[in-house]
Amino acid sequence: MIACYHYFRIFNSWTDAYSIICNYNQTGAPKGLVYGDCAVTATGAPFNDAYRYMDWFLTVPLLLIELVLVMKLDDGKTLPTCFKLGLAAALMIVLGYPGETSDKNGKRWLFWALAMLPFLYVVYTLFVGLKSASSGTPSRIQRLIKIASYTTVISWLTYPVVFVLPMLGLDLAQAEVGIQIGYSFSDIISKCGVGILVTYIARVRSQSELVSAESRLINP
Numbered sequence: 001m002i003a004c005y006h007y008f009r010i011f012n013s014w015t016d017a018y019s020i021i022c023n024y025n026q027t028g029a030p031k032g033l034v035y036g037d038c039a040v041t042a043t044g045a046p047f048n049d050a051y052r053y054m055d056w057f058l059t060v061p062l063l064l065i066e067l068v069l070v071m072k073l074d075d076g077k078t079l080p081t082c083f084k085l086g087l088a089a090a091l092m093i094v095l096g097y098p099g100e101t102s103d104k105n106g107k108r109w110l111f112w113a114l115a116m117l118p119f120l121y122v123v124y125t126l127f128v129g130l131k132s133a134s135s136g137t138p139s140r141i142q143r144l145i146k147i148a149s150y151t152t153v154i155s156w157l158t159y160p161v162v163f164v165l166p167m168l169g170l171d172l173a174q175a176e177v178g179i180q181i182g183y184s185f186s187d188i189i190s191k192c193g194v195g196i197l198v199t200y201i202a203r204v205r206s207q208s209e210l211v212s213a214e215s216r217l218i219n220p
Helices: 002-017 050-071 078-100 107-130 141-165 171-216
Strands: 018-022 037-041
Touching: 002 018, 002 050, 002 171, 037 050, 050 078, 050 107, 050 171, 078 107, 078 141, 107 141
Parallel strands: none
Antiparallel strands: 018 037
């Protein structure tokens, strides 16, 4: 619901910031526009991409926390791990925003590099720090947790690539469209894909624990 709300706000901000004018004898059509063609023009209202970063600031830490919760760590480890990963994810988003809103490549590269530091910490924690976290769980659940971890990291790797599009020599319009399409595509994978996986893992784990509990009752 957090993502849904912010995507509607992004959509509304986008449609307020730009208008499409076609040359069908339409009043206000740009001069020199061939009949039947259309042009996108800025309305003067600013496009507010802060909605996307606010969405990430809330949902990215939550997704990581959900992933940690289905790992079912040993007593005393869950809360500290959730706190550290959630804080690292939030810091990654905060560090990325100043670069995203800058039109200077030097500043964009600087904050890109800074945001990669907490990202690398999350990757290290998922694949090294928590490597043995699910050692006591059934092999099927271990495989699902590993798939969810890989999906999280691989989907996250698309964000830094999209972030650098304006620094690759694309014109402003191409870069802006590429950023919006790229981030939307990445969000579908990292939110919907990982969310469905985490829900499925929770369901499988619950069923496994129920069967185990019933077995102990029958054969104490």
